[in-house]
Amino acid sequence: MEDVARHAGVALGTVSHVLNHPHKVAPATLERVRRSIDALGFVPDRRARALAAGTSNVIGFVVVDLSNSFFLDMARGAEQEAQRHGLNVLLANSDVQPEKELVYMHLFDEEHVAGILLAPLPTNADDVLRAGRWRRDVVVLNTVPGDPDSCAVTADNEIGGYLAARHLIDTGRRHLAFVGGPFTLSPVSDRHRGVERAVAESNGAVRLTTIKTSNVQAADGRKAGRQLAALPADGRPDGIVAAADLVAVGVVQAFLADGGPRVPDDVSVIGYDNNRAAWDSEIPLSTLAQPGEEMGREATRLLIEEIRHPAHHEHQRVHLEPTLIIRQSSTR
Amino acid sequence: MEDVARHAGVALGTVSHVLNHPHKVAPATLERVRRSIDALGFVPDRRARALAAGTSNVIGFVVVDLSNSFFLDMARGAEQEAQRHGLNVLLANSDVQPEKELVYMHLFDEEHVAGILLAPLPTNADDVLRAGRWRRDVVVLNTVPGDPDSCAVTADNEIGGYLAARHLIDTGRRHLAFVGGPFTLSPVSDRHRGVERAVAESNGAVRLTTIKTSNVQAADGRKAGRQLAALPADGRPDGIVAAADLVAVGVVQAFLADGGPRVPDDVSVIGYDNNRAAWDSEIPLSTLAQPGEEMGREATRLLIEEIRHPAHHEHQRVHLEPTLIIRQSSTR
DNA sequence: CTGAAAGCGCTAACAA
DNA sequence: TTGTTAGCGCTTTCAG
DSSP: OHHHHHHHTSOHHHHHHHHHOGGGSOHHHHHHHHHHHHHHTOOOOHHHHHHHHTOOOEEEEEESOTTSHHHHHHHHHHHHHHHHTTOEEEEEEOTTOHHHHHHHHHHHHHTTOSEEEEEOOGGGHHHHHHHSOOSSOEEEESSOOSSSSSEEEEEOHHHHHHHHHHHHHHTTOOEEEEEEOOTTSHHHHHHHHHHHHHHHTTTTSSEEEEEEOSSSSHHHHHHHHHHHHHSOGGGSOSEEEESSHHHHHHHHHHHHHTTOOOTTTTOEEEOSBOOHHHHHSSSOOBEEEOOHHHHHHHHHHHHHHHHHOSTTOOOOEEEEOOEEEOOGGGOO | OHHHHHHHTSOHHHHHHHHHOGGGSOHHHHHHHHHHHHHHTOOOOHHHHHHHHTOOOEEEEEESOTTSHHHHHHHHHHHHHHHHTTOEEEEEEOTTOHHHHHHHHHHHHHTTOSEEEEEOOGGGHHHHHHHSOOSSOEEEESSOOSSSSSEEEEEOHHHHHHHHHHHHHHTTOOEEEEEEOOTTSHHHHHHHHHHHHHHHTTTTSSEEEEEEOSSSSHHHHHHHHHHHHHSOGGGSOSEEEESSHHHHHHHHHHHHHTTOOOTTTTOEEEOSBOOHHHHHSSSOOBEEEOOHHHHHHHHHHHHHHHHHOSTTOOOOEEEEOOEEEOOGGGOO
16 A cells, blocks of 8 residues: 555555545545556455454354255345445355354454354354354344344244145145154244144144154155055045155155155145255145245344444344245145 | 453563464463463454464355355365364355356455465356456366466366266166256266267267257256157167256156156166255165365365465366265166 | 564544 | 554564
């Protein structure tokens, strides 16, 4: 920068002004300095700038599992919102490892980023938040921390379950089955609870069977699907709510195989997550799209608000609703 | 840090020494300073440190498409290798947008990271590399830039195609079909070339049919699969090499449906990429696993070597081979 | 082994 | 409007 100043025949501070407050510089000088900047190929050092000004324009996002498109959507949303405010988002993949969550939190903290978005391992959230006395503002995604000391943005899984069941009931299904597990995963149990609520609203007109699986993979769905297919046609559920798309795909695969019930004629199937799997299924799968991008945007909005107006900022808990996507598997 | 110095009754420089060269400090002082650090909850400022020392310990990784697990594997590999050297990896998702590639390159450049890993849009690679006179070392992944001015690490798709075809031929298949497209994508055409080479080696004992698809999605595979299934059994290929797992999944789905050939009894199918899709397919799919992690590790190794020993560093082009994974779809 | 002081590249008062 | 100067928080000579 000193070189630029010399080259343009101005003082150091003037160059800085050209960079940060161009309107406060005489047009002629401005032009001259800018030419020198180009001529010398000068590129400002963000670290020095951040150090001197005490501000940063990067937001750090610690993500538990980037291989899950739900989280990548959050990242996209965060970027969109950040960009609107002239901020950048840098991602750190903690890869489902609690220690890495901490490592990256520390990294961003010590790096003095403007703020931190944290999508943690739900079981690890409180530990991480307590572990450091973080000097940065942090907004938590996808889980509600015990401490009310930060904003949190989550997806409402109960409503998702409700919407799924509601959709099947509205299209005439009267015997639903919920397939998924383990119930220790709160998204699974929340979705199940939503299904129960929809069923309860029918005042006995709709039955619910619950098939617990050990996981939410395609194989679990196939196993459950075979069980269901083996049932006599009149005692068989006519609407399946799967806890995840992969499970739904498995169920459909099982039904397709050994002369099982036809989808969607005999039975409707709906998944959850709007994964690729839902798209790529032979029978395109109805599903609930998680509000990932929206969550990312909202979390970033809250974070920026907190950064900009620390004084009158109230921590919030925002629950965003998933969107019902109707495809062939539940259309008759 | 000044507080720490005061609290411990030492000079500023001594605290710095405790942090950076502990062995050069008297055990007693060391202990005392460390206690003060804990007591005051002092956390060093990385920006200041980087600015003063002129070094950073973060590597920036600009990734074209994090939703593709291939690239996420690279990120994992990069992290592993970086960690071995006490470095951290921060990710920037350019999301298939050329402009964002540039934005993030600039960000990392101005942030004075230790070095940059770039997995670009292949068609955009040269533009990006030329766009800035980047002051950081950069290693390119997944494409070979025209300029020989940086290291590059790629996956060898030709060998992958060869290995796939070779495997089918070795297990007795004599009429192969390559399914995929568009051929303007070099991974597709490279894989095809590999298949051709394996077929050529058979000196006429093996036939090859090529079915070009407009894309590499499941739907494309299903369409091709239906075409193949409609062929008379004796004129039908008995080994399918798909350009991607999704395509292979589609082919299998089509075969499964209308009394088509049985997989793997009548026909072997092999995919490419080792996606979830390969796993979750009803008939587990043989495939070629991309050397993603290895690429990430190797690229990072080269980058660190370049950073540490700029003098005697020679730019390299490394081609890594995919790994054949045999599952049910090609086992008889 | 410890302390003092210069400086990394920049910003932001404050003066001129 | 432009120049001067004092830091931002740390590292690193260089004396003591």
